[in-house]
Amino acid sequence: MSLEEEMSEELAANEILAMRDNRSPNIVTYLDSYLVDAELWLAMEFMDGGTLFDVLRAVYLEEGQIGAVCRECLQGLHFLHCRQVIHRDIKSCNVLVSTDGSVKLGDFGLCAQLSPEHSKRSSSVGTPSWMAPEVVRGEAYGPKVDIWSLGIMGLEMVEGEAPYQREARLRVFELLERNGPPKLQNPRHHSALLRDFLRCCLQADEDRRWSAQELLQHPFFFTNCCNRDYSSTVYFKNRLL
Numbered sequence: 572m573s574l575e576e577e578m579s580e581e582l583a584a585n586e587i588l589a590m591r592d593n594r595s596p597n598i599v600t601y602l603d604s605y606l607v608d609a610e611l612w613l614a615m616e617f618m619d620g621g622t623l624f625d626v627l628r629a630v631y632l633e634e635g636q637i638g639a640v641c642r643e644c645l646q647g648l649h650f651l652h653c654r655q656v657i658h659r660d661i662k663s664c665n666v667l668v669s670t671d672g673s674v675k676l677g678d679f680g681l682c683a684q685l686s687p688e689h690s691k692r693s694s695s696v697g698t699p700s701w702m703a704p705e706v707v708r709g710e711a712y713g714p715k716v717d718i719w720s721l722g723i724m725g726l727e728m729v730e731g732e733a734p735y736q737r738e739a740r741l742r743v744f745e746l747l748e749r750n751g752p753p754k755l756q757n758p759r760h761h762s763a764l765l766r767d768f769l770r771c772c773l774q775a776d777e778d779r780r781w782s783a784q785e786l787l788q789h790p791f792f793f794t795n796c797c798n799r800d801y802s803s804t805v806y807f808k809n810r811l812l
Contacts, residue, residue, distance in 0.1 A: 599675045660682075661720035661724060
């Protein structure tokens with residue numbers, strides 16, 4: 572990470588502290604950091620499958636694989652949210668996978684630590700197509716912004732890209748405000764459980780949006796197609812390589 576760019580030192584500090592202080596099986600493991608001239612080098616565990624974005628450019632994910640990825644991400648988010656940490660940039664580029672079936676959250680440069688004095692945030696940060704309505708509107712928000720982003724990532728896994736991903740930032744905000752929560756292009760091609768899971772994530776009203784803990788109990792994760800042995804380890808070994 573170059574330390575010469577604006578806010579780069581703050582982002583670097585965020586990245587290191589978030590990974591160092593929040594160790595979990597679903598968060599990429601921070602090993603060490605080194606200052607090399609004007610660059611900060613971060614050493615992290617090697618995830619040999621690359622990013623979820625890379626996977627989506629190579630293969631089509633079935634519902635079982637989508638369920639497995641969402642479940643692993645939700646376990647990471649539940650851990651963070653219990654510790655009052657908001658990731659604020661959940662998307663396929665920031666999810667790392669391994670051929671042993673591991674799925675882990677990465678890139679914590681934009682994360683925010685809440686406290687009793689600051690239980691909400693209002694900064695408009697993140698990537699436009701994945702940003703929750705309350706972030707777009709500049710309202711105070713909490714951890715559930717990550718759940719909206721996860722729902723958008725779910726659409727991304729189904730459709731191959733996020734809604735409005737090719738649009739300019741302000742155009743994305745305009746479309747979100749006008750059209751409401753994005754939907755599947757061909758909902759009848761997908762199971763009722765997947766559709767309901769995405770609906771629970773993509774509630775425009777933050778109070779009606781499910782939490783990570785609630786979503787981990789969603790029936791979508793208790794179908795045969797979402798069995799971990801089938802959908803993660805076997806999938807990545809047999810199809811990703």
